[in-house]
Amino acid sequence: MIINDVTKTIAARRSVRKYSPRPLRAEELETVLECGLLAPTGSNRQRWFVAAVQDPALLEEVGVLQKKVMLSMPGLPASMTEKMNAPDFSPTFGAPVLLIVCKQDGGHDIDACLLGENMVLAAESLGLGTCVLGSVTMALGNEEGKAFLRKLGVPEGYSVAFGISLGEPAEAPAATPREKKYIII
Numbered sequence: 001m002i003i004n005d006v007t008k009t010i011a012a013r014r015s016v017r018k019y020s021p022r023p024l025r026a027e028e029l030e031t032v033l034e035c036g037l038l039a040p041t042g043s044n045r046q047r048w049f050v051a052a053v054q055d056p057a058l059l060e061e062v063g064v065l066q067k068k069v070m071l072s073m074p075g076l077p078a079s080m081t082e083k084m085n086a087p088d089f090s091p092t093f094g095a096p097v098l099l100i101v102c103k104q105d106g107g108h109d110i111d112a113c114l115l116g117e118n119m120v121l122a123a124e125s126l127g128l129g130t131c132v133l134g135s136v137t138m139a140l141g142n143e144e145g146k147a148f149l150r151k152l153g154v155p156e157g158y159s160v161a162f163g164i165s166l167g168e169p170a171e172a173p174a175a176t177p178r179e180k181k182y183i184i185i
């Protein structure tokens with residue numbers, strides 16, 4: 001692989017599941033969000049919306065919604081039940097920011113995905129950690145979740161594609177393996 005700043009950043013990214021509580025500086029958050037908006041979209045329609053949640057009370061609310069949905073799932077493994085009921089449970093693993101990436105109804109999932117990956121890599125380049133969170137899609141996918149989105153100011157007609165935790169990492173996870181068999185040249 002050719003090594004440069006971009007490929008180094010891509011190779012260094014890991015899903016981070018432990019964070020320092022340090023709030024993000026405004027310029028860090030703005031840089032991550034603006035890099036998201038630089039992603040390509042079909043016909044440049046930009047059918048996406050991102051809510052950056054930092055208020056601890058709102059993060060807690062996401063946690064409550066997540067617990068409600070997860071704990072009502074039939075056959076949830078005991079280990080998950082234990083995690084959800086832990087006193088220190090946090091929907092962002094303690095990260096001070098949750099990015100809620102939404103897509104417009106009828107829009108492409110891929111637009112939101114590309115925006116998300118831009119933000120993840122921008123965060124890595126700033127020394128910040130992230131984890132893409134499908135759990136947030138589940139937590140905010142019902143009527144209560146939609147009401148929460150409206151409360152944040154996400155317009156009608158958008159639903160959650162995924163969440164991303166964002167903050168200063170408090171762990172340095174090892175790389176997870178990748179299979180070269182999934183590419184041909």
Ligand SMILES: Cc1cc2nc3c(=O)[nH]c(=O)nc-3n(C[C@H](O)[C@H](O)[C@H](O)COP(=O)(O)O)c2cc1C
Nearest residue numbers: 013014015016017131132133134135136162173176
């Ligand atoms: C669509 C999607 C949903 C994910 N949802 C979760 C999640 O809910 N919780 C979690 O801890 N990690 C989640 N992840 C992170 C993956 O587990 C992680 O990317 C994968 O194990 C590879 O590890 P790496 O990101 O460190 O390379 C998700 C990743 C993607 C792309």
